[in-house]
Amino acid sequence: MANKVSNNTDVVTIRFSGDSGDGMQLTGNQFSNTSAIFGNDLSTLPDFPAEIRAPQGTLYGVSSFQMQFGDREIYTPGDDLDALVAMNPAGLKVHLEELKENGILIINTDNFTPKNLKLAKWETNPVENKQLLEKYRSIPVGMTTLVKTALEDFDLTPKEKMRSSNMFALGLVYWLYERKLEPTINFLNKKFKKKPVIAESNIKALKAGYYYGETIEVIKTSYRVKKAKFDKGKYRNIMGNHALSLGLVAASQKSDLELFFGGYPITPASDILKYLANYKNFGIKTFQAEDEISAMTSILGSAFTGNLAVTASSGPGIALKGEAIGLAIITELPLIIINIQRGGPSTGLPTKTEQSDLFQAMYGRNGECPCVVIAASSPSDCFETAFEAARIAIEHMMPVILLSDGYIANGSEPWKIPSVNKLPKIKNNLVNSKDKEDFMPYKRNEKTLARPWALPGTEGFEHRIGGLEKEDLSGNVSYDPDNHHEMTLQRQKKVDIVADSIPDLEVFGDNSGDLLVLSWGGVYGSVKSAVKKSQDHGSSVSHVHIRHINPFPKNLGDILKKFKKVLIPELNMGQLLTIIRAKYLVDAIGFNQVAGKPFSSNAVFNTIESILKEK
Amino acid sequence: MSDIQKLKKKDFVSDQDIRWCPGCGDYTILNTVQKVFPELGIPKHEFLIISGIGCSSRFPYYMNCFGFHTIHGRAPAVATGAKLSNPDLSVWVITGDGDAMSIGGNHFIHVLRRNIDMNILLFNNRIYGLTKGQYSPTSEVGKKTVSTPMGSLDHPFNPPALALGSEGTFVARAIDKELKHMGQIITEANSHKGTSFVEIYQNCNIFNDGAFENLTDKQQRGLTRILLEHDKPMIFGPEDNLGLVLDGFRLKVVEIGKDYSLDDLLVHNVHDKNLANLVSEMTYDDKLPVPFGVFYKEDKLTYEDMMLDQIKESIKLKGDPDLQSLINGQETWEVK
Numbered sequence: 001m002a003n004k005v006s007n008n009t010d011v012v013t014i015r016f017s018g019d020s021g022d023g024m025q026l027t028g029n030q031f032s033n034t035s036a037i038f039g040n041d042l043s044t045l046p047d048f049p050a051e052i053r054a055p056q057g058t059l060y061g062v063s064s065f066q067m068q069f070g071d072r073e074i075y076t077p078g079d080d081l082d083a084l085v086a087m088n089p090a091g092l093k094v095h096l097e098e099l100k101e102n103g104i105l106i107i108n109t110d111n112f113t114p115k116n117l118k119l120a121k122w123e124t125n126p127v128e129n130k131q132l133l134e135k136y137r138s139i140p141v142g143m144t145t146l147v148k149t150a151l152e153d154f155d156l157t158p159k160e161k162m163r164s165s166n167m168f169a170l171g172l173v174y175w176l177y178e179r180k181l182e183p184t185i186n187f188l189n190k191k192f193k194k195k196p197v198i199a200e201s202n203i204k205a206l207k208a209g210y211y212y213g214e215t216i217e218v219i220k221t222s223y224r225v226k227k228a229k230f231d232k233g234k235y236r237n238i239m240g241n242h243a244l245s246l247g248l249v250a251a252s253q254k255s256d257l258e259l260f261f262g263g264y265p266i267t268p269a270s271d272i273l274k275y276l277a278n279y280k281n282f283g284i285k286t287f288q289a290e291d292e293i294s295a296m297t298s299i300l301g302s303a304f305t306g307n308l309a310v311t312a313s314s315g316p317g318i319a320l321k322g323e324a325i326g327l328a329i330i331t332e333l334p335l336i337i338i339n340i341q342r343g344g345p346s347t348g349l350p351t352k353t354e355q356s357d358l359f360q361a362m363y364g365r366n367g368e369c370p371c372v373v374i375a376a377s378s379p380s381d382c383f384e385t386a387f388e389a390a391r392i393a394i395e396h397m398m399p400v401i402l403l404s405d406g407y408i409a410n411g412s413e414p415w416k417i418p419s420v421n422k423l424p425k426i427k428n429n430l431v432n433s434k435d436k437e438d439f440m441p442y443k444r445n446e447k448t449l450a451r452p453w454a455l456p457g458t459e460g461f462e463h464r465i466g467g468l469e470k471e472d473l474s475g476n477v478s479y480d481p482d483n484h485h486e487m488t489l490q491r492q493k494k495v496d497i498v499a500d501s502i503p504d505l506e507v508f509g510d511n512s513g514d515l516l517v518l519s520w521g522g523v524y525g526s527v528k529s530a531v532k533k534s535q536d537h538g539s540s541v542s543h544v545h546i547r548h549i550n551p552f553p554k555n556l557g558d559i560l561k562k563f564k565k566v567l568i569p570e571l572n573m574g575q576l577l578t579i580i581r582a583k584y585l586v587d588a589i590g591f592n593q594v595a596g597k598p599f600s601s602n603a604v605f606n607t608i609e610s611i612l613k614e615k
Numbered sequence: 616m617s618d619i620q621k622l623k624k625k626d627f628v629s630d631q632d633i634r635w636c637p638g639c640g641d642y643t644i645l646n647t648v649q650k651v652f653p654e655l656g657i658p659k660h661e662f663l664i665i666s667g668i669g670c671s672s673r674f675p676y677y678m679n680c681f682g683f684h685t686i687h688g689r690a691p692a693v694a695t696g697a698k699l700s701n702p703d704l705s706v707w708v709i710t711g712d713g714d715a716m717s718i719g720g721n722h723f724i725h726v727l728r729r730n731i732d733m734n735i736l737l738f739n740n741r742i743y744g745l746t747k748g749q750y751s752p753t754s755e756v757g758k759k760t761v762s763t764p765m766g767s768l769d770h771p772f773n774p775p776a777l778a779l780g781s782e783g784t785f786v787a788r789a790i791d792k793e794l795k796h797m798g799q800i801i802t803e804a805n806s807h808k809g810t811s812f813v814e815i816y817q818n819c820n821i822f823n824d825g826a827f828e829n830l831t832d833k834q835q836r837g838l839t840r841i842l843l844e845h846d847k848p849m850i851f852g853p854e855d856n857l858g859l860v861l862d863g864f865r866l867k868v869v870e871i872g873k874d875y876s877l878d879d880l881l882v883h884n885v886h887d888k889n890l891a892n893l894v895s896e897m898t899y900d901d902k903l904p905v906p907f908g909v910f911y912k913e914d915k916l917t918y919e920d921m922m923l924d925q926i927k928e929s930i931k932l933k934g935d936p937d938l939q940s941l942i943n944g945q946e947t948w949e950v951k
Contacts, residue, residue, distance in 0.1 A: 033946065036948070037946060039950070233950055234950075235947060235949070235950060236948075237946070246941065246942050249941065250942070253936070253938050258700070260699065260700050262696060279936075279941065280928075281929040281932070281935070282941070284926075285699055285926070287695070287696070289692065290692075290725035293689060294721070294725070297686070298692050298696030301665065301683070301693035301695060301696030301698075301700065302696035302697065302699065303696075304693075305663070305696075306701060309696065309700070324689065331683075418942070419939070420938045455701070456663040456681035456697070457703060457704055459660040462659065462679060462680050464683070466682075466683060466685065467685065467686055477676060
């Protein structure tokens with residue numbers, strides 16, 4: 001202890017990497033929760049292979065968890081690494097390039113066996129390469145051996161003991177960044193309530209890692225990242241899919257409608273079904289359907305009979321739901337379709353992130369079939385976006401597509417918990433018995449264009465709906481040409497009119513200037529921090545991020561006109577770009593990456609700067 | 616209750632023109648349902664009829680109650696969502712052989728397996744009518760149609776056998792020309808709690824006319840079909856002179872009074888699944904009559920009752936909903 005020096009540092013980017021069975025996600029989540037509770041702002045990026053247990057030791061079997069934490073506002077999981085924890089040769093191979101020179105490198109040397117080195121395509125053992133180790137502040141530790149020794153007295157198999165190596169690594173990192181062990185100890189005691197010996201062995205390994213850092217002389221310094229400045233209030237750490245699920249529950253409570261969720265397991269959307277299935281005491285009904293189509297059509301039945309009906313999937317599943325989404329649009333039923341986007345096309349990259357389903361949401365149906373589309377921008381923003389989806393669906397009697405993505409679905413950040421009492425009520429269009437006399441299924445509310453919601457079981461309101469074109473007002477089947485044209489216009493107008501109830505956009509930066517960066521969805525963090533950096537460098541650049549994509553907020557057109565250039569960074573080949581160019585006739589520029597991973601903030605920053613330099 | 620008793624057939628007739636071809640078997644089914652519904656003791660506004668796509672699926676438009684004409688094959692899934700969201704409704708699915716057995720096969724087997732309380736009426740005409748006469752998944756092998764000029768190659772489904780194989784808890788068959796029998800079966804289907812499946816043979820007089828003529832023609836039907844009744848011996852024949860016995864594991868036709876007496880005949884038992892399987896397999900067996908009536912019936916918990924029990928159990932375990940505490944979660948910190 002006497003030798004210990006504590007260095008203050010502002011912001012740290014760290015990555016844990018190892019085999020997909022090494023518990024890297026759990027380790028990363030523990031570190032981020034503990035850092036959040038300590039008071040840092042942070043942003044996380046879990047990254048794991050599609051296979052549950054990919055072949056051990058291989059490069060493609062590497063599972064990693066990156067996070068950036070600091071004493072200021074953090075928008076992204078960070079670019080280059082200040083610290084890398086490599087539990088095996090493959091983890092080191094995949095991520096070493098991103099470690100900054102003189103960065104901290106923690107290695108579990110016990111896993112650097114000839115077999116693992118070969119699998120990871122190391123020609124020589126990096127642990128024996130002095131030159132390489134000296135480039136970084138390297139901490140090579142035989143974690144497995146130390147853990148086995150620490151757990152000598154435990155009645156566990158050698159394999160079970162080895163599984164605690166990740167806790168040793170976590171303990172060491174806790175010492176390095178001066179974190180408390182209590183949150184993780186509490187977590188382990190709760191998780192292994194029924195197997196106390198497993199809880200105890202993990203806690204022992206965690207402490208062994210911590211004391212190792214304290215005891216040995218190799219590490220002369222630990223690092224102190226101070227608390228960030230947050231607004232007053234109560235906070236928690238939250239992942240995107242969790243926030244989204246809570247937003248749906250909140251909307252159900254605030255609309256006095258029971259929540260019905262029909263879903264079919266698909267990565268990365270499955271967790272929504274998992275969360276909601278645990279909230280049954282809120283009267284929530286979850287239905288794991290036989291396929292994506294059934295998940296979607298079950299919510300059509302549910303919406304017709306009066307529940308807040310929701311489904312969630314990812315691109316391939318949404319493709320299967322397409323026909324039924326069309327039925328929801330022509331029958332004008334209030335429901336929510338959530339797409340947690342992943343890499344495409346086809347099965348694509350199931351565990352990686354992308355924004356390439358915007359066109360699918362906008363146009364992926366037969367006929368003239370407009371649908372409201374909104375998108376979440378960060379893990380905690382999923383709460384508000386889910387609530388907003390429900391508001392629009394219920395108030396306007398129509399389906400709403402909500403886009404999220406794998407990055408914000410699995411990423412986490414601190415969230416200022418909203419006060420439930422301050423959430424607005426959501427008004428519905430349920431019929432009153434006094435409306436019985438002049439009830440017509442397609443007679444619209446003048447302001448919202450909503451049609452009345454007459455639930456089966458309501459006496460005197462018997463009527464039929466369906467997928468055949470509807471006659472205006474009566475809702476009877478109609479093949480009349482003029483009626484079809486009129487109803488097509490009405491369905492479009494119904495989407496357009498939603499713009500009346502959404503707030504004007506606010507510009508981050510000046511309201512006019514050389515460059516506007518326009519973004520949507522999960523790229524919010526990297527774009528915002530890039531723009532901020534550019535502004536700090538004195539550049540004339542502003543940022544607008546949109547939640548509502550169809551329809552756009554009313555003032556978007558005016559904002560676009562006030563800038564000389566418009567840049568739209570997207571994790572696709574330019575989908576919002578195409579829509580913006582078509583709608584506003586603006587010569588916007590795209591910055592596109594389809595690599596299954598989020599933008600690095602630096603890449604966006606460099607693009608901004610190089611566009612500004614062009615004449 | 617007085618309102619319900621006063622319900623008449625005309626209360627269920629909608630103001631829409633019926634667009635089925637004149638002479639279609641669908642008319643008699645519509646008529647029968649409109650006659651049966653007022654007698655079920657259910658208020659009119661609690662009926663919900665859900666259909667898919669095809670000639671039969673226009674049915675909801677002609678019934679003056681709540682209805683949903685959905686998309687091809689998906690009616691059982693829509694009905695699932697409707698019933699789970701409001702278990703008080705009397706939910707009816709109207710479907711056809713293409714709708715239920717082909718494009719909607721997956722939903723069909725899963726709704727039966729889950730035993731959600733609803734009634735499925737499958738109008739089987741063994742042809743695609745609305746698309747002008749292609750063979751269907753219940754058409755006989757070798758059927759020549761516009762899409763199979765040299766004859767169809769696939770073996771047909773036998774819908775009751777599929778329903779039994781899907782763990783169905785009520786499986787029955789009726790035919791469009793025998794209205795009274797059809798009415799009885801529909802009434803019995805309604806009183807069963809769980810998914811009730813009724814196959815109704817229905818003549819398409821445009822594209823597959825006479826498909827069931829041997830079963831409806833008064834001269835022939837004595838030999839070609841058998842009406843099954845629970846706890847009654849399996850008798851048929853022009854003068855009720857034939858019966859079925861068990862020969863090893865197979866059914867065999869015998870003449871009563873020749874080598875066998877009435878007491879030797881098999882007695883139908885709707886609760887015996889082995890027997891139900893044997894009965895359903897008679898359908899395509901040339902040596903045996905085609906069975907009608909209730910094949911099988913089983914009391915089993917419904918999905919929606921178990922779902923509501925779980926909600927109650929969850930409230931007992933976790934307490935009444937408290938949104939703020941749910942959102943707060945386990946670990947929070949305060950910034951002052």
